[in-house]
Amino acid sequence: xxxxxxxxxxxxxxxxxxxxQLVDETPWTRSLILRxxxxxxxxxxxxxxxxxxxxAGANKWVVLxxxxxxxxxxxxxxxxxxxxxxxxxxxETVETAGSRLAEVTATLEALDVPVMVLSGDASVLYQxxxxxxxxxxxxxxxxxxARLRSPGILDMVGETIATNAPNQIExxxxxxxxxxxxxxxxxxxxxxxxxxxxxxxxxxxxDISEVRRIDRMRSDFVANASHELRTPxxxxxxxxxxxxxxxxxDAKAQERFLGIMLDQTTRMSRLVDDLLSLSRLELKSHIAPxxxxxxxxxxxxxxxxxxxxxxxxxxxxxxxxxxxxxxxxGDRDELVQVxxxxxxxxCKYGHEGKTVDVFLKxxxxxxxxxxxxxxxxxxxxxxxxxxxxxxxxxxxxDSRSKKGTGLGLAIVKHILTRHxxxxxxxxxxxxxxxxxxxx
Ligand code: ADP
Numbered sequence: 001x002x003x004x005x006x007x008x009x010x011x012x013x014x015x016x017x018x019x020x021q022l023v024d025e026t027p028w029t030r031s032l033i034l035r036x037x038x039x040x041x042x043x044x045x046x047x048x049x050x051x052x053x054x055x056a057g058a059n060k061w062v063v064l065x066x067x068x069x070x071x072x073x074x075x076x077x078x079x080x081x082x083x084x085x086x087x088x089x090x091x092e093t094v095e096t097a098g099s100r101l102a103e104v105t106a107t108l109e110a111l112d113v114p115v116m117v118l119s120g121d122a123s124v125l126y127q128x129x130x131x132x133x134x135x136x137x138x139x140x141x142x143x144x145x146a147r148l149r150s151p152g153i154l155d156m157v158g159e160t161i162a163t164n165a166p167n168q169i170e171x172x173x174x175x176x177x178x179x180x181x182x183x184x185x186x187x188x189x190x191x192x193x194x195x196x197x198x199x200x201x202x203x204x205x206x207d208i209s210e211v212r213r214i215d216r217m218r219s220d221f222v223a224n225a226s227h228e229l230r231t232p233x234x235x236x237x238x239x240x241x242x243x244x245x246x247x248x249x250d251a252k253a254q255e256r257f258l259g260i261m262l263d264q265t266t267r268m269s270r271l272v273d274d275l276l277s278l279s280r281l282e283l284k285s286h287i288a289p290x291x292x293x294x295x296x297x298x299x300x301x302x303x304x305x306x307x308x309x310x311x312x313x314x315x316x317x318x319x320x321x322x323x324x325x326x327x328x329x330g331d332r333d334e335l336v337q338v339x340x341x342x343x344x345x346x347c348k349y350g351h352e353g354k355t356v357d358v359f360l361k362x363x364x365x366x367x368x369x370x371x372x373x374x375x376x377x378x379x380x381x382x383x384x385x386x387x388x389x390x391x392x393x394x395x396x397x398d399s400r401s402k403k404g405t406g407l408g409l410a411i412v413k414h415i416l417t418r419h420x421x422x423x424x425x426x427x428x429x430x431x432x433x434x435x436x437x438x439x
Contacts, residue, residue, distance in 0.1 A: 010281040032075070039074040047319060049410055082229040090234055101125055104188050104200050111120075111418040114205040117188070122157055125200070134205065146202070153183050153203075160185040182206040191381070226278040228271055229403070232264035267403065274407040278390070289331040289419060295360055296321050298332065302339045303358070309344060313351040317343060319358050326362035328439045334415045341408040342435045348402045350376025353432055368439045375432040384425050388413035 036043065050067040057362045062196040101117065105126045108115045114131035116124055123146045132138070138147045143155055143282060148242040156167045166186035173179045188200040239257040247253040303317050310317050326337075339358075346356040353375025361369040379387070379394055391406040399406055416423050416437060 014174065016178075016352050022031070035075045042074045046074070065373075077290060100190060100198070101200065103190070104202070108202075113207075114145075116144070117204045118157065118161075118162060118185075118201040118203060120199040120201075122161060122201075131205070134207075140285070156183065157203060160187065160214060161199075162187060164199075171205075179209045180212050181208060181209055224406075225271075225275060225419045226439055229268060236261055236264050243247050255409065265409060267405075271401070271405045274405045274411060277411055278414060281411065281418065285414065285418050288329070289330055289334070291331060291360060292327050293330040293332045293335055295326040295328060295335070295368065296324075298335060299360060299370065301337055302343060306340065306343055310356070313347055314354065315351050315356065316348045316355050317347070318355055321360050322362045324362075326360055326368050328368050328419075330419050330439075331415075334418070337379075338412050338415050338437065339370065339372070341412050342437075345408060346372050346374035346376070346433070346435070348404070349398070350374025351434060353374050362431070370434055371434050371436040373432065373434040378429040378431055378433055379425075379427040380429055381427075384427060388423070 029090075046067055049065050053063045053066075085264075101436045104117055105128070108126070110118070111128060111131050114134045115128045116131055116138075119125050123141050124138050124139065124144055125148060127138050135147060144157060148154070150171055152169050153171055157170050159165075160167050164187045166184060168182055168184040171181050171183045173181070183203065183205050185201055185203045188202055190200075239261050243257055244255055247257065299319055299321065303319055306317060321438075343356060343358060350356065352420045353401040355375065357371075358375045359369075359371045359373070361371075381390075383394045387394075388409045390410040393404065396406075412425060419439065421437055421439045424436040424437075424438060425433070
């Protein structure tokens with residue numbers, strides 16, 4: 001039952017009208033009727049006096065005038081009391097329940113969170129558009145179990161209905177795609193207490209799949225980074241212990257070990273540098289760069305800086321540049337890093353091909369493109385989509401032996417995302433690989 005009181009004038013419902021107490025009046029006429037009711041004894045006495053005066057032979061116009069004056073004075077001074085109408089006496093009609101449901105659902109339709117409204121017997125009275133998109137259409141009036149079969153959700157809803165208290169659980173779905181939701185059921189409190197058969201419950205679904213995915217990525221990343229640092233640290237410790245112990249007086253062994261230790265520390269500092277680069281890039285990933293950068297001199301500079309490494313692995317870097325300028329909007333240092341990583345990889349992993357070609361295309365009306373081509377062993381197709389993941393390597397040993405950190409292409413991807421540019425990888429095992437940057 002609905003408790004509480006409301007002011008009679010404004011809130012009287014049609015059902016009350018049907019009871020014949022106060023019939024469809026304007027506030028002014030309602031006020032007059034209330035004043036007459038209140039002043040009923042005074043008015044009756046006035047009427048009685050008037051009748052006696054008439055019977056005694058008084059002038060009827062004078063009597064009528066005095067009666068009118070008394071009536072006006074009585075009504076003028078009466079202050080109408082607004083009766084407090086206990087709402088228990090108002091039977092809730094179907095229309096009232098309907099309009100209450102509309103009240104509950106009015107704003108839910110605009111939400112991008114899937115929401116359903118249930119009745120006290122767990123039938124679905126309403127679902128918003130987001131819920132329809134996530135779980136498909138539902139027959140209004142059907143029990144919620146016709147739409148959601150998860151025992152966890154059904155138990156939770158049952159408990160909320162029984163106890164009138166909110167509950168929430170985590171629920172995951174595998175089909176059509178893997179999703180994780182925080183599902184919450186809560187009673188809707190419109191006016192305090194409501195009749196058992198007219199209660200509403202809201203069931204909402206907060207999609208936390210993305211949050212979970214990012215959490216997993218973050219913990220994988222921390223695990224990977226620690227693992228990458230742990231290996232060289234363990235080897236450093238081993239060598240220090242050997243130098244302090246068995247090789248204490250072996251100058252030759254000490255020299256060899258110190259050389260390896262230097263390699264390991266260099267590898268660790270490369271890894272830390274790459275990690276810092278990545279986190280810096282993540283911080284500014286939403287700010288598009290706005291410098292004009294000419295790729296012709298930039299590629300020349302990158303090639304020059306990589307000549308020593310190319311010579312070490314016996315590779316020649318051939319640049320194929322167009323006439324004139326090839327300008328793009330970008331950050332010069334970051335673009336240097338992109339092409340350094342791609343050309344260095346081509347030299348390191350494709351050195352068997354002996355040459356690495358770098359093509360710069362700047363066609364009229366076409367996007368500017370840089371393609372780095374090697375004629376090395378190529379990359380098996382199943383690895384290609386994962387190359388830009390952090391720490392992903394086709395062969396860990398091969399990468400480590402070539403001083404790789406497994407972060408080079410992840411950095412390339414981050415920089416290109418910020419530059420709104422694409423990375424296209426084509427590879428054929430036994431023939432070679434091409435990495436194209438399209439601006
Ligand atoms: P790394 O530091 O290991 O070189 P990258 O992110 O730069 O890390 O590259 C990831 C992996 O992609 C490398 O370990 C290597 O297996 C593969 N790769 C990259 N470029 C080439 C290439 N041109 N030819 C063959 N494999 C390549």
